[in-house]
Amino acid sequence: MPKLGMESVRRRSLVEATISAIHTRGSMDVTMREIATRAGVSLGLAHHYFANKDDLLTSAMRAIMTDYRTQVGEALAGADGPHERVRAIIRASLAQDQFNPEVVSAWLVFYAHAHRSPRARRILSIYTRRLHSNLCHELRQLVGERADGVAAGLAALIDGLYVREGLGTARMADSDAYRLLDSYVSLQIAAGPAKTASAA
Template sequence: MRTSSIRAIRRVELSRAAFEAVIRYGLRKTTLEKVGDIAGVSKGVVLHHFKDKSALLEAVFRRSNTLLSGSVVELYRYAETPYERLWAIIVANFFETIFNRQVCQAWVSLISEVPHNTECQRVQIANNERIRSNLMHELKHFLPEQEAEQVARHLGVHIDGIWVRAGLLPHPVETNMAISEMQFAIEKMLPMDEISATKHKEARKKIRAVADIALGSKAFKEKFLRV
């Protein structure tokens, strides 16, 4: 195996370890030593791949966004209609494997650092654009393009808001509650006659069931998670 490939694998392993450290200890108490302990390596090895905590923080941002995008891609495989693809985006952002109290609290810690870290800003902007683009692609099936653009932006803000609230509240926000709040927003922003309402309901039910199997599987967790 080439040295560059080994280095890339090690960086992924350390990014996972850093992500787990933030979940366990919070951002302020996460140190290079603790990341090394989780990864089973010395602080020197961590420093060899990431020059400082700021660089490691950027890797954690990329890691968290990879988890979300990987979940969406996985559910897209089973979505056959615009309704189902729209709900794949929603369910992927709130499935239990990723959307749980510990991860939400870690995410709140991370985004507090965005204004102070240019690279993290860049990663977060790219993530926001990805979510907006995914939503926009499906919403154009329901709305004129200009209106779809506005709704995509509002739904993206709504997703972020639920995550922030879930990270701040003293009690967990359950997946079904978060998805139901998104459904309420969708019902208010999209054309919603009786037929459309039924299709949305059926799409949510199907994608939720698929997520239980696909995102909850051992194979998916081994590919994307180590927490």
């Protein structure tokens, strides 16, 4: 009889092995056999849980984004006021579980994979919309109608840091990365809301 809970453990092990293999290869040029070996399970068992490599890659994407969503929720729960809540989202984006070499490599590969996989594209679309919505909700109270543009700028900066980290170019310490993002937000807040045209 299979042990209770072993399916979720093995699924998670295969997902983590996928992320590790992607980081080692620097691409999606990994096989189900390689992933199964890393996870310590048979190839047959890997195929029992995941139909094919694309299914496994999609599950890895979902797992990373679920972890990120959990971290954002926990960070927001302890934040007071819109500026602190924006900072909480920044901290979650740079948390050790997200901003580490293996996960960063996986993010970059997933972005490339989304160009040819509709499933991957949908998952990334959900992530980008949710991040933008969370940021806009808080920024609207700080910069008014400029919230949409400021949120887009902050998301682009976060993506840029991930790209640099993944490529190994101009890497920054976590604390420096946080200060860079926070200074951008602070400058945008200092600039105030959008100016409306005066009535004639």
